[in-house]
Amino acid sequence: MAAILFYILSAVALGATLICVTRRNPVHAVIYLVHAFFALAMIFYLFGAPLVAAWEVIIYAGAIMVLFMFIIMMLELAPDQTTEGPGWKRWLPVLLLSGTLVVCTLLLMFADAETASGVPRYYASPRTFGYALFKEYALAVEIVSFQLLFAAVGAFYVGRREKRKPRRAP
Amino acid sequence: MDNLMQIAMQNVNYGSIMPSLVLCIFGMALLLINVFLPRGKTTPASWIALIGLVVTAVFAARGWGDPQFGFAGHVALDKFASFSNIIFLFSAGLTILMSDEYLQREGYPIGEYYPLILFATAGAMWMASGTDMMTIFLGLEVLSISLYILAGMFRGQLRSNEAGLKYFLLGAFSTGFLVYGIALIYGVSGTTNVADIGMYLKSHPAMLGNPMTIAGMLLISVGFLFKIGAAPFHMWAPDVYQGAPTPITAFMSAGPKAAALVAFVRILILGLDGLQGDWTSLLWVLAVLTMTVGNIIAINQTNIKRMLAYSSISHAGYALVGLVAANQIGVSGILFYMLAYTFMNLGAFAVLVLAGKKGEENLTLEGFAGFGFKRPFLGVAMSIFLISLMGIPTTAGFAGKFYIFAGAIKAGYIWLAVLGVLNSAVSLYYYLRVMVYMYFKEPAEDYGWVTLHAGAVISIIISVVGVFYLGLIPGKVMEMARMALFF
Numbered sequence: 001m002a003a004i005l006f007y008i009l010s011a012v013a014l015g016a017t018l019i020c021v022t023r024r025n026p027v028h029a030v031i032y033l034v035h036a037f038f039a040l041a042m043i044f045y046l047f048g049a050p051l052v053a054a055w056e057v058i059i060y061a062g063a064i065m066v067l068f069m070f071i072i073m074m075l076e077l078a079p080d081q082t083t084e085g086p087g088w089k090r091w092l093p094v095l096l097l098s099g100t101l102v103v104c105t106l107l108l109m110f111a112d113a114e115t116a117s118g119v120p121r122y123y124a125s126p127r128t129f130g131y132a133l134f135k136e137y138a139l140a141v142e143i144v145s146f147q148l149l150f151a152a153v154g155a156f157y158v159g160r161r162e163k164r165k166p167r168r169a170p
Numbered sequence: 171m172d173n174l175m176q177i178a179m180q181n182v183n184y185g186s187i188m189p190s191l192v193l194c195i196f197g198m199a200l201l202l203i204n205v206f207l208p209r210g211k212t213t214p215a216s217w218i219a220l221i222g223l224v225v226t227a228v229f230a231a232r233g234w235g236d237p238q239f240g241f242a243g244h245v246a247l248d249k250f251a252s253f254s255n256i257i258f259l260f261s262a263g264l265t266i267l268m269s270d271e272y273l274q275r276e277g278y279p280i281g282e283y284y285p286l287i288l289f290a291t292a293g294a295m296w297m298a299s300g301t302d303m304m305t306i307f308l309g310l311e312v313l314s315i316s317l318y319i320l321a322g323m324f325r326g327q328l329r330s331n332e333a334g335l336k337y338f339l340l341g342a343f344s345t346g347f348l349v350y351g352i353a354l355i356y357g358v359s360g361t362t363n364v365a366d367i368g369m370y371l372k373s374h375p376a377m378l379g380n381p382m383t384i385a386g387m388l389l390i391s392v393g394f395l396f397k398i399g400a401a402p403f404h405m406w407a408p409d410v411y412q413g414a415p416t417p418i419t420a421f422m423s424a425g426p427k428a429a430a431l432v433a434f435v436r437i438l439i440l441g442l443d444g445l446q447g448d449w450t451s452l453l454w455v456l457a458v459l460t461m462t463v464g465n466i467i468a469i470n471q472t473n474i475k476r477m478l479a480y481s482s483i484s485h486a487g488y489a490l491v492g493l494v495a496a497n498q499i500g501v502s503g504i505l506f507y508m509l510a511y512t513f514m515n516l517g518a519f520a521v522l523v524l525a526g527k528k529g530e531e532n533l534t535l536e537g538f539a540g541f542g543f544k545r546p547f548l549g550v551a552m553s554i555f556l557i558s559l560m561g562i563p564t565t566a567g568f569a570g571k572f573y574i575f576a577g578a579i580k581a582g583y584i585w586l587a588v589l590g591v592l593n594s595a596v597s598l599y600y601y602l603r604v605m606v607y608m609y610f611k612e613p614a615e616d617y618g619w620v621t622l623h624a625g626a627v628i629s630i631i632i633s634v635v636g637v638f639y640l641g642l643i644p645g646k647v648m649e650m651a652r653m654a655l656f657f
Contacts, residue, residue, distance in 0.1 A: 111306065138181070138241055139305060140244070140304045143305070146289070147311060151318060152315070153201065153282055158319065
């Protein structure tokens with residue numbers, strides 16, 4: 001059962017990504033990408049990493065994609081709607097994908113843990129995850145924090161508005 | 171609480187990351203100090219950055235006889251890392267020395283410039299001392315992100331913007347390959363530790379033929395070869411090198427390239443040792459391709475900065491020859507060659523920094539007509555660096571190439587060495603042409619705008635000394651490079 005679910009979810013993730021990169025309309029592309037992230041989250045859950053699954057949904061599908069949407073709307077990138085054919089054709093793939101996802105999710109949620117396991121299962125609780133992160137990969141965490149600091153410095157520099165007359169900041 | 175103490179205090183050994191830690195501290199302090207410096211004055215910042223590099227050098231050198239390991243085997247300050255760290259420090263130091271006047275001239279006296287160089291150097295150090303895929307990958311990211319910003323530093327110049335954006339997009343793309351490869355290798359071996367991967371593959375020889383292992387090895391190679399700038403992943407190099415600020419181009423051609431090479435060496439020889447047959451045959455072809463493509467396109471260039479960019483591609487090809495050999499002489503030859511290349515290439519770029527006008531439209535072959543007689547010091551220095559880049563005896567370039575090709579011959583790759591020497595002969599043409607323009611053409615102008623700024627002159631002098639020291643008495647440094655090997 002888990003193997004079947006895995007293949008279905010992989011197909012959804014691949015299909016959604018494929019449709020995502022071929023869309024002309026950036027808003028549609030983002031919607032498909034969200035589907036791909038949901039499918040990935042389910043795969044993580046299937047492998048016994050519920051925390052990573054939750055983060056996949058919260059951070060990628062939630063925060064980052066909302067940011068994407070926000071920027072797309074701000075830049076007014078969306079082309080006019082008439083280019084993508086009649087209504088039902090536009091809705092069909094997204095309905096299929098999200099329908100499959102919902103069914104898979106329900107199956108995962110309500111299936112017995114015994115029957116759901118088909119892959120060699122290692123359950124990574126948030127506690128195990130935290131231990132691994134701060135014990136094994138402590139240096140990696142520190143490097144990432146340094147990196148974020150300097151990426152922020154760079155982003156600030158690149159995005160800074162040029163003043164006409166250079167003045168000392170107050 | 172007990173648990174907390176237990177996990178927080180385990181495996182921490184600051185000695186193993188001391189050099190990069192010092193650089194990060196200096197980088198962050200500089201960010202703060204910049205706030206208090208008057209706008210447009212970056213000279214004090216450059217001196218503080220140089221002091222930071224010297225302090226780091228002390229810590230890096232201290233690890234020479236006293237290897238430090240720490241953070242659950244994620245990082246090792248062994249001799250290999252120490253030697254590489256010295257290469258990075260030289261490239262960062264020479265870059266900072268030539269930068270200050272250049273930034274003033276181009277009208278971008280930016281406070282973020284020096285901290286970013288320090289931080290890029292710290293990233294390179296993490297790559298060299300990383301014994302875990304995660305550390306190496308994160309070091310690479312730290313290095314790359316700093317370089318993306320530095321390449322696009324001149325916001326008002328279209329070329330610089332192009333360089334930054336191009337490097338960013340292609341770099342992010344290639345990083346994807348690298349991570350994919352690491353993930354596949356992790357999937358095979360169940361560990362990200364380089365030495366453990368090697369051990370696993372040794373005890374499970376059946377996994378060597380597994381398509382997942384091969385694919386992982388190939389994807390990791392793609393990621394690193396991109397950073398090294400090897401053909402066919404070299405497309406970004408010329409545009410980025412031409413568009414980026416000249417000192418940054420110099421830095422990119424030496425430090426980061428060396429970092430990617432040494433990390434690549436560690437992964438291939440320590441981790442993917444079992445696949446040596448596969449990656450040597452791959453790198454054999456790519457080394458020849460890289461040398462040839464770089465040299466042949468360089469012949470056609472009229473812009474000297476762009477010419478040096480293509481020549482840097484071909485030099486990456488020579489370094490890969492040492493990796494194909496994968497023996498003591500070859501790999502220590504890579505270390506030696508990267509040090510030699512740092513001196514000769516950064517020296518050449520320092521001359522370009524001084525010779526350029528604002529906007530650098532004059533850095534063409536015609537722009538150098540008669541330069542040697544009008545500006546004798548710079549002319550002679552440039553000639554020395556070009557001769558070294560060609561690989562003429564008594565210079566560092568010759569000694570480096572000699573060791574690398576000797577390693578290849580000893581490992582039985584005679585044809586590879588022959589092709590390498592033939593390629594060096596091709597490169598004579600475009601290096602000599604610059605000298606022909608400098609000495610055998612009528613000067614079109616008197617180069618009155620060229621002023622000898624202290625910083626750039628010091629970096630030229632250090633480079634000249636380095637080129638001759640490594641060229642005339644290479645034995646000592648070569649011996650150290652051989653001691654630095656971990657196999």
